[in-house]
Amino acid sequence: MPARERPRRRFLWFGSFALAVLAGIVFALGSLRLAFIRPASSEGTVLLYFLSTLVFFSFLVLGFVLIRSLLRVYAERQRLVLGAKFKTKMVVGALALSLLPAIALFLVSYALVNRSLAKWFPRPLEVVRDDARALAQHLIGEGERRAFELARTLAEDPSLRPTLEHRAFAQAQAFLPRWIERYEVAWAALSTESGELIAAARRPGVTADFRSPLRDANLASAPNKRVFTQFIGDHNFHFSLAPVQAPSGRLVATAIVAVAMPLEMQAKIHEIEAESQNYEALAAERKTYNWQALLMLLFITVLVLYAATWAALYLSKQVTVPIQALALATEEVSRGNFDYRVETPAQDELGTLVASFNRMTSELGESRRQLEASRQRLEQAVTEVEQRRKLMEAILESIPTGVLTLNQDRIVVNSNPTAARLGAQGGATDVGLAEWFGNQDLGLLTTLLDRAARLGAASGELELRFRQRVAQLAVTVSALRTDGREEGFVVVLDDLTELLRAQKAAAWQEVAQRIAHEIKNPLTPIQLSADRIRRYLERQARAGPAEQEESARLIGDCATQIALEVNGLKTLVDEFSRFARFPAARLAPARLNQIVESTLASYRSAPNGVTIRRELDPTIPEMQLDTDLMRRALANLLDNALEALNGAAAKEIVVRTRHLTPLPAVELSVADSGAGIPAEAKSRVFLPFYSTKPEGMGLGLAIVERIVNEHSGAIRVEDNELSGTRFVIELPTRAAAPL
Structure with missing residues (x-):
């Protein structure tokens, strides 16, 4: 705030406060009729008029300041001072909002005051006042009589x-x-001609002093008759004097009687008198009230x-002064002076x-100082990102594993060179999986995508034909999620054709060794039995009748042993033939x-102690x-579960089906409470001719896996919750042809 404006602002504040105080005093003295500040003398009335005159001259000062402020605003607008238009709009708006209501309020209020004063002092009210006074005097006269x-x-x-x-x-x-x-009077007395009391008596309960009123009445001056009313203590009494004459006609004393006025009558008479006096005082000041009301309304x-204009000017300065300072500062900043600061004080939003x-x-x-450093850091970061991108592209191009990136609609958006060599469309993008793989059956891949959407990741094996060759692919699908929302998938394709060929060769080698072992075991007793038959036949020619009978029995035993071993070989060959000639699945609508x-109906007669x-x-x-x-x-899974319960304390098998919503898949699981499968054997339990039981052939679980694959499903083995093993089969609910 400029130094030259501070004294003027102090003067305005002090003058406004003093004017408000004076106006309040004038209003209280002239209109409110407060008893504790009402002028009770001519000096107080003179003070009231002095204050009214002071308020009048204060109006003149305020009017002068108001006109001066308006002229100043007009001059600033003519000089095109920044903010003058805004200040003019504020003042005009404030006056427009306050002038019409203020004038209307003045006219209506003044009319109401005049009408109210006319109603306060009507002629019928004066008649009522006079009649009330006459009635009061009549009541007093009746008491005196x-x-x-x-x-x-x-x-x-x-x-x-x-x-x-x-x-x-x-x-x-x-x-x-x-x-x-006898006559129920308050007090009675007898006095001499000179006014001296010679006898007096009062009614019980009356304590007033009646001697003072009698002295004031000067009894000697009215020897014949005198009547008057006097207020003594808190009561009005009617006094009457009558002369007492002797039979001879001589005046011997004066009789004095005091009769108490009834309290209710006394209160009403006092109230009538007080209100009459108040009314006369108000009627005498009617013109004064009219002038005071006019002065107060003008004020x-x-x-x-004035308040509206001053508030508009004050508020406009709160806006225009900071705006002027900001405009000057903007010019300085536009010249490049970033060290310039606005020192003008401001409040609220402008502050x-x-x-x-x-x-x-x-x-x-x-x-400005950090811009160059930020630019250098940005260039360095861009270079590093580009290097990482090139490194990632080099890695994807060099790895022998195919990588596909799918969006949430399962459309191929990116692929590395290895995946492009596997695809029917090369490195094409924005195509579906079926088109990318050449419209081959992708039931298992779709199942893996559904499983990954639910579990986050899934893997399996897929057999596809690429450019005149059949490839065995290990497929791993991972779901891409951001804040819990699915963004797409990453599909990793690993060509396992050569590896599976080697594994199959090793597996068939193991199968051959197992079959050779199974065949070799019965051949030994067959050879021994044949040697024994040959030796006995050589001795038969020179043997006696008893020895011939023993030889016949021995030949029969050897023939029986040979037949048993041959039947075992036949069973082995039949099982192997059935596994090799496994029929294709014939799919039809069915309820799982x-x-x-x-299937469980045939297991109702389960061994004792087993609960299904x-x-x-x-x-x-x-x-x-x-x-x-x-x-x-x-049935194979149930048979394995029953065999696993041998020797278990708790013998329970749980068969459970579950709909994997919202995925198009169901789950079938068989869990037992047996001893379980060792961890190192879980990866081999589905291989042909692999068994953890000495008497097993090792084909049951291999057949189960093949049946599940025929249905485009997947099977896995895992530990049960408490003990035992749990086999889980996942099957798609939609129609799918076997791979």
């Missing part, structure tokens, strides 16, 4: 007059209490206009704006729960299944 009658009765009492004539004052004193009790009108501008200029200077129920519990999901829809093959697979 009664007092006079009682005083005359006392003065004319026949027993009292002789007593007073003979100056027997003691007898008169004894007579008065009886007379008071309020001018004060409202925030000024502080933000100063902070902005300092930050601009700092930003019905297949489970029909089923938990079937009723929401599983109809599927494309080979009923016979699925029964065979489930």
Whole structure:
């Protein structure tokens, strides 16, 4: 704030405060009629008029300041001072909003005041006042007449007059209490001609001092009759005096009687008198009230206009002064002076704006210094990102594994060279999986995608034909998620054709060794039995009858042994032939729960102690299944579970089906509470001719896996929750042809 404006602002504040105080005093004295500040003398009235005159001259000062402010705003607008238009709009708007209501309020209020004053002092009210006073005087006169009658009765009492004539004052004193009790008066007395009391008595309970009023009345001046009313203590009493004459006609005393006015009548008379006096005082000041009301309304009108103008000027300065400073600062910043600061004080949002501008200029200077460093860091970061991108591309191009990137709609958006060599469309993008792989059956791959969407990752093996060759691929699918939302998939394709060929060769080598071992075992007893038969036949020619009989028995035993071993070889060959000639699945609509129920029906006579519990999901829809093959697979799993329960403490088998919503797949699991499968054997349990049991052939689980593959499903083995083993089969619910 400029130094030259501070004294003027102090003067305006002090003048406004003093004017408000003076106006409040004038209003309280002239309109509110507060008893504790009402002028009670001519000096107070002079002070009231002095204050009114001071308020009037204050109006003149305010009017001068108001006109001066308006002229100053007009001059600034003519000089095109920055912010003058805004200041003019604020002042005009404030006056427009306050002028019409203020004038209307003044006219309406002044009319209401005049109308109210006319209603306060109507002619009928004066008539009522006079009648009320006359009625009060009549009541007082009636009381005085009664007092006079009682005083005359006392003065004319026949027993009292002789007593007073003979100056027997003691007898008169004894007579008065009886007379008071008889006529129910407050006080009675007898006095001499000079006014000296010779006898007096009062009614019980009356404590007023009646001597002072009698002295003031000067009894000696009215020897014949006198009546008056006097307020004593808290009561009004009617006094009456009557002369007491002796039978001879001589005046011997004066009888005095005091009768109490009823309290209710006394209160009403006092109230009538007080209100009449108040009304007369108000009527005498009617013109004064009219002038004071006019002055107060003028004051309020001018004060409202001045306050509106001053508030508009004050508010406009709160905006225009910081804006002028900001405009100057903007010019400095445009010249490149980022060290310039706005020193003009501002409040509220403008203060925030000024502080933000100063902070902005300092930050601009700092930003200019940091800009070059940031640019260098950005170039370095871009270079590093480009290097990492090239390194990643080099890695993807050099690895022998194919990598596909799919979006959430399962459209190929990117692929590395290895994957491009496997695809039918080369390195094409924005195509579906079926088109990318040459419209081959991708039921298992679709199942893996569904499983990855649910579990996050899934893997399996897929057989596809690429450019006149059949490839065995290990497929791993990983779901890409951002904040829990699925963004796409990464599919890793690993060509396992050569590896599987080597594994198959090793597996068939192991199968050959196993078959050779199985064949070699029965050949030894066959050879021994044949040698024994040959030796016995050589000795048969020179043997006796007894030895021939023994030879026949021995030949029969050897022939039986040879037949048993040959049957064992035949069984081995039959099992191997059935596995090699496994029929293809014939899919048809079927209910998985019905297949489970029909299979479990044959296991109702389970060994003692074994409990088979089923938990079937009723929401599983109809599927494309080979009923016979699925029964065979489930029966193999149940047989293995029953064998695993041998020697177990708790013997329980749980068969469970579950609909994997929202994926198009179901889950069939068989869990037992047996000893379980060792970890190192879990990866080989589905190989042909591999068994953890000495008497097993090792083909049951291999057949189950092949049946599941025929249905485009997957099977896995895992540990049960508490103990034992759990085999889990996942099958797609949609129709799918076998791979």
